[in-house]
Amino acid sequence: MTPWAPYELACQDATPHGVVAAVWIPDRPEPAPPEVLERLHPAEAAFAATLRGYRQGQFAGGRLAARSAANLLGGTLGPVLPDARGAPQRPPGLLLSISHKGSLAIAMASRVDAAVDTPITLGADLEDYGPPRPGIAPRVLRPEELAEVEGLPEARRWIAILLRFSIKESIYKALDPYVQRYVGFHEASVSLDLDGAAHVTLHLEHGEGPFHTEARYDWFHGRILTSARIWPARR
Numbered sequence: 001m002t003p004w005a006p007y008e009l010a011c012q013d014a015t016p017h018g019v020v021a022a023v024w025i026p027d028r029p030e031p032a033p034p035e036v037l038e039r040l041h042p043a044e045a046a047f048a049a050t051l052r053g054y055r056q057g058q059f060a061g062g063r064l065a066a067r068s069a070a071n072l073l074g075g076t077l078g079p080v081l082p083d084a085r086g087a088p089q090r091p092p093g094l095l096l097s098i099s100h101k102g103s104l105a106i107a108m109a110s111r112v113d114a115a116v117d118t119p120i121t122l123g124a125d126l127e128d129y130g131p132p133r134p135g136i137a138p139r140v141l142r143p144e145e146l147a148e149v150e151g152l153p154e155a156r157r158w159i160a161i162l163l164r165f166s167i168k169e170s171i172y173k174a175l176d177p178y179v180q181r182y183v184g185f186h187e188a189s190v191s192l193d194l195d196g197a198a199h200v201t202l203h204l205e206h207g208e209g210p211f212h213t214e215a216r217y218d219w220f221h222g223r224i225l226t227s228a229r230i231w232p233a234r235r
């Protein structure tokens, strides 16, 4: 990674679900400087100007990361504005998801074949490893997941909770375009392989679907990066 410099590219990388670009952001509630807003698409800069506190830096960093990820795939990006539910509006031919944590904003992007009419969506989430907060487990895990975690040696429990939490946030982002509602943490059950793959069972309370869900986790420069791809399954 490059040394921390606000709104500069921290690194670019690739995962099985897409290329990832990461941009440093200030971990403080301060406005993005005018020269940073000028690097955004004018429509994004106008939207950023309406944001306050941490949100302006996060929004701007996410857009710079999105542009960098799209460039890695050989494309250029129009404005990436939020839809009514806060999701980044989908650029044509591209799957895109944005996340920020602390001093880093990331965007994951992958190409889709516009000629194939099966819809597919992508969600990504970035998390810091620590400090451990095992108390979140009952709020974010289903009983069968809790039992799995409690069966692990104590030293492995926090990472097992955190990965499931983050994968569920990725699932939320990938699922949102289909269900357009709040999906609770107890509406998905996740089990983990040791190689980065995750197995997901959806328990959607409104009965939507069925969906294919492909989820995974990767270490990303000392942080955790998870992602999910979702597409409708044929009944």
Ligand SMILES: CC(C)(COP(=O)(O)OP(=O)(O)OC[C@H]1O[C@@H](n2cnc3c(N)ncnc32)[C@H](O)[C@@H]1OP(=O)(O)O)[C@@H](O)C(=O)NCCC(=O)NCCS
Binding pocket: 058, 059, 062, 082, 085, 086, 087, 088, 097, 098, 099, 100, 101, 124, 125, 126, 168, 169, 170, 171, 172, 173, 174, 176, 177, 183, 184, 185, 186, 187, 188
């Ligand atoms: C929406 C949510 C997933 C965002 O996650 P977060 O950890 O708070 O924030 P992140 O930095 O990772 O992600 C924020 C980005 O997510 C994207 N996002 C926000 N709402 C979204 C939505 N409805 N659908 C898809 N992407 C969305 C945006 O790009 C946003 O960044 P931006 O506003 O700068 O563009 C989270 O706030 C939430 O509500 N989680 C509870 C529900 C849940 O996860 N359930 C699990 C279901 S299995």
